[in-house]
Amino acid sequence: MPPPSQTEVFDEADLVERAKNGETEAFTELVNRYERKIYRLAKHITQNDEDAEDVLQEAFLKAYSHLADFQGQSKFYTWIVRIAVNESLMKLRKRKSDRTVSMDENIDTGEETVVREIAVWEENPEHQYSQEELRRILEHAVDSLKPAFRTVFLLRDVEELSTEETAEAMNISVPAVKSRLLRARLQLREKLTRQFRRKGDDVFAYL
Numbered sequence: 136m137p138p139p140s141q142t143e144v145f146d147e148a149d150l151v152e153r154a155k156n157g158e159t160e161a162f163t164e165l166v167n168r169y170e171r172k173i174y175r176l177a178k179h180i181t182q183n184d185e186d187a188e189d190v191l192q193e194a195f196l197k198a199y200s201h202l203a204d205f206q207g208q209s210k211f212y213t214w215i216v217r218i219a220v221n222e223s224l225m226k227l228r229k230r231k232s233d234r235t236v237s238m239d240e241n242i243d244t245g246e247e248t249v250v251r252e253i254a255v256w257e258e259n260p261e262h263q264y265s266q267e268e269l270r271r272i273l274e275h276a277v278d279s280l281k282p283a284f285r286t287v288f289l290l291r292d293v294e295e296l297s298t299e300e301t302a303e304a305m306n307i308s309v310p311a312v313k314s315r316l317l318r319a320r321l322q323l324r325e326k327l328t329r330q331f332r333r334k335g336d337d338v339f340a341y342l
Contacts, residue, residue, distance in 0.1 A: 176289055
């Protein structure tokens with residue numbers, strides 16, 4: 136008899152195939168598996184609860200209605216992320232709240248030596264910030280990025296998609312992903328530096 140802690144292995148490909156064959160329970164399981172991640176992603180991009188809810192609903196409805204078109208060349212999660220990203224960016228365009236965003240902005244690739252982890256805080260009894268405050272500061276900095284950079288940062292450094300998966304999800308090239316990710320990390324470093332210096336600390340002691 137298997138131990139009580141043993142759980143059934145999540146088989147995404149099997150669920151997708153069953154959903155294609157008309158098993159609505161299989162698609163429901165996919166929704167249950169990913170809805171929190173998709174909502175969190177949409178909330179970070181749109182910065183609005185109602186828009187995030189709409190994106191969540193629209194993304195899964197579109198995925199369900201176009202399930203027959205999904206060829207399985209990528210993971211289902213990558214596919215649903217791409218749909219959600221498109222829906223989120225459409226919300227922003229309709230809101231016309233960020234008219235200065237360029238989705239094709241480039242950056243000098245000669246600077247691509249920036250470290251991947253831009254902010255790592257170690258436990259330090261002399262450091263006066265709580266983990267909750269640090270998380271709030273970092274989230275505020277991420278939210279202040281332009282959508283093009285914020286989305287890449289969320290997909291790569293928060294959701295931990297690969298560069299190739301991020302490119303597919305956003306329908307851009309791999310070099311464009313690398314360029315935007317570098318710009319996002321540099322801007323975050325600059326924003327966090329200013330934030331900590333205002334509080335009298337040297338951010339580079341914690342980055």
